[in-house]
Amino acid sequence: MGWLKGLRKRKIPERADLGISRQEPKDNFRLVEKYYVSNPHAQILVYQDPDQASLRYFIDEAVLDEDELIVHDKLTKIVSKELEPPTDLDVDPAAYVREQVQLLSHKYRRSIGKISDENWSKVLYYIVRDIAGYGPLDPMLRDPNIEDISCNGLLTPVFVWHRKYESIPTNLSFTDDRIYNDFIIKLAHKGEKHISSAHPILDAALPEKHRLAATFQKEVSTHGSSFCIRKFREDPLSIIDLINLGTLSPKLAAYFWMLLEHRMNFLILGGTGAGKTSMLNALLSLVPPNDKVITVEEVAELNPPHQNWVPLVSRKGFIFGQTGGASIDLFDLVKLTLRYRPDYIVVGEVRGEEAFTLFQAIATGHGGICTMHSDSLDHAVKRFTSEPMNIAKIYIPMMNISMHISRVELPYEREGLRFGRRTRNVWEIEDFEKYVEISRWNPTTDTFNVDLTKSIKLKHISELKGVRLEAILEEIEKREKLLTELASINVRDQKEVVIKLQEYKKTGRSDLSEGAINNLKESTVTIKGRSYRIWRHPKGAIDPETGKKIGGRIARRGG
Ligand SMILES: Nc1ncnc2c1ncn2[C@@H]1O[C@H](COP(=O)(O)OP(=O)(O)OP(=O)(O)O)[C@@H](O)[C@H]1O
Numbered sequence: 433m434g435w436l437k438g439l440r441k442r443k444i445p446e447r448a449d450l451g452i453s454r455q456e457p458k459d460n461f462r463l464v465e466k467y468y469v470s471n472p473h474a475q476i477l478v479y480q481d482p483d484q485a486s487l488r489y490f491i492d493e494a495v496l497d498e499d500e501l502i503v504h505d506k507l508t509k510i511v512s513k514e515l516e517p518p519t520d521l522d523v524d525p526a527a528y529v530r531e532q533v534q535l536l537s538h539k540y541r542r543s544i545g546k547i548s549d550e551n552w553s554k555v556l557y558y559i560v561r562d563i564a565g566y567g568p569l570d571p572m573l574r575d576p577n578i579e580d581i582s583c584n585g586l587l588t589p590v591f592v593w594h595r596k597y598e599s600i601p602t603n604l605s606f607t608d609d610r611i612y613n614d615f616i617i618k619l620a621h622k623g624e625k626h627i628s629s630a631h632p633i634l635d636a637a638l639p640e641k642h643r644l645a646a647t648f649q650k651e652v653s654t655h656g657s658s659f660c661i662r663k664f665r666e667d668p669l670s671i672i673d674l675i676n677l678g679t680l681s682p683k684l685a686a687y688f689w690m691l692l693e694h695r696m697n698f699l700i701l702g703g704t705g706a707g708k709t710s711m712l713n714a715l716l717s718l719v720p721p722n723d724k725v726i727t728v729e730e731v732a733e734l735n736p737p738h739q740n741w742v743p744l745v746s747r748k749g750f751i752f753g754q755t756g757g758a759s760i761d762l763f764d765l766v767k768l769t770l771r772y773r774p775d776y777i778v779v780g781e782v783r784g785e786e787a788f789t790l791f792q793a794i795a796t797g798h799g800g801i802c803t804m805h806s807d808s809l810d811h812a813v814k815r816f817t818s819e820p821m822n823i824a825k826i827y828i829p830m831m832n833i834s835m836h837i838s839r840v841e842l843p844y845e846r847e848g849l850r851f852g853r854r855t856r857n858v859w860e861i862e863d864f865e866k867y868v869e870i871s872r873w874n875p876t877t878d879t880f881n882v883d884l885t886k887s888i889k890l891k892h893i894s895e896l897k898g899v900r901l902e903a904i905l906e907e908i909e910k911r912e913k914l915l916t917e918l919a920s921i922n923v924r925d926q927k928e929v930v931i932k933l934q935e936y937k938k939t940g941r942s943d944l945s946e947g948a949i950n951n952l953k954e955s956t957v958t959i960k961g962r963s964y965r966i967w968r969h970p971k972g973a974i975d976p977e978t979g980k981k982i983g984g985r986i987a988r989r990g991g
């Protein structure tokens with residue numbers, strides 16, 4: 433009977449990822465790309481599935497062998513009983529858990545038993561992933577290529593939105609109702625919110641500022657619980673990033689800069705995930721740095737570089753058995769901003785009656801920028817002028833500029849991508865239903881047709897300043913060259929960009945390189961019947977970063 437004793441002692445361990453099924457790639461799948469998201473424990477493999485003519489996203493994590501699983505289970509039990517919450521709330525949770533687990537494993541080394549360094553690092557990976565991270569979804573959250581992660585129910589694959597491949601299914605699916613619901617409850621708790629059958633819908637911000645939307649069981653979603661995590665970029669896209677990504681041209685950016693300096697009001701339109709908030713955030717770096725900026729949002733996403741910045745975030749009240757108790761919505765906050773005497777009021781997204789207050793604010797001389805979920809300016813204006821926004825038609829031209837951003841298919845690959853976000857149109861709003869199109873994106877050449885000579889707002893600025901319109905246009909051209917140069921040498925960090933723009937404002941020139949930006953030589957080249965504008969560095973220019981000669985080289989291609 434000795435063998436039975438051994439078996440009892442060596443109990444079959446629990447699997448690390450219960451309630452999750454992981455599909456393996458089939459033999460005929462072709463590997464497209466692979467990269468680590470946590471070296472050496474988790475890598476991503478993107479496969480082409482010839483049967484479905486589609487791409488698949490596979491997470492390949494180090495597998496725990498039986499001995500490692502035993503250590504993993506013992507440690508998980510110890511940690512769940514003994515781990516104390518950190519006293520310092522600013523501590524990095526992953527680093528804290530790693531340190532504490534190491535201490536606990538030392539304390540309980542006798543009962544845990546011996547384990548090699550390599551095996552130990554695998555076990556530690558799983559414990560940190562499950563306690564401080566997002567469990568089996570952790571590799572997707574670590575993958576910088578992923579914009580959002582969603583799951584529509586049990587036994588269906590979790591989907592990701594990949595920067596290069598758009599929406600693709602992963603090899604993971606939840607298979608157990610209880611574990612899936614527990615996972616969603618845990619997500620809600622991470623966002624400091626609550627989800628249950630009584631409160632089955634949730635909109636929350638996760639600690640890393642990712643946005644979480646979820647539904648619980650079959651209360652409101654017939655396929656059962658669902659969730660969608662929209663990932664937050666720690667390092668937000670700056671105006672220079674947007675130029676380099678081709679979302680707008682340097683000329684458009686220079687035009688926006690001029691308008692924002694004169695407190696013009698902007699409305700950014702687009703569909704879900706079109707890049708409205710990113711554009712809004714990038715535009716804020718063009719607002720004069722001494723302006724007082726107030727941002728009003730439902731979930732904090734914006735991060736203007738201004739010192740004089742008041743961030744306001746709405747809140748949903750939560751009183752058991754009651755709805756709406758102690759709620760503070762965007763409308764309350766926009767009303768409040770007026771008492772703060774801001775230069776610019778920035779509303780993350782207008783949806784309801786807060787739009788009315790925003791228009792009142794801009795009618796009384798404050799600057800206003802907002803985004804709106806809409807696919808055309810006509811629809812947006814219709815919504816503005818009907819319930820619940822109810823804005824009078826005569827107020828509509830107070831919103832001076834509108835732009836429409838969308839995700840588009842590109843005519844040819846750009847840095848390996850077939851998809852991109854483009855500012856499809858920019859209009860100046862002259863009057864109700866009277867718009868002047870300043871820019872239109874050309875989908876066959878991926879270039880922007882910008883005509884600033886049509887601008888009524890620039891004309892207005894020139895009259896206000898008592899200078900000729902040509903002088904304003906010349907100044908915009910100078911700024912276009914500055915932005916072009918910044919993009920070509922990739923000065924992209926939002927703060928750095930602001931410093932460079934300010935240097936330019938003070939001196940009228942920038943000290944970017946020996947070949948000052950205003951010396952970039954512009955010309956047009958024709959390749960395969962298509963015309964491109966290019967800017968070359970002047971003779972003898974030196975790259976300030978590398979010290980190498982760059983005279984004559986192309987600094988930038990543009991539309
Ligand atoms: N110009 C761009 N080029 C490439 N990626 C971008 C661009 N703009 C935004 N993104 C990425 O697209 C995702 C969605 O962006 P963003 O939140 O700005 O869109 P949105 O239109 O505000 O979405 P929502 O409808 O949820 O408000 C983010 O992951 C962001 O990093």
Ligand SMILES: [Mg+2]
Nearest residue numbers: 708709710781
């Ligand atoms: Mg947004």
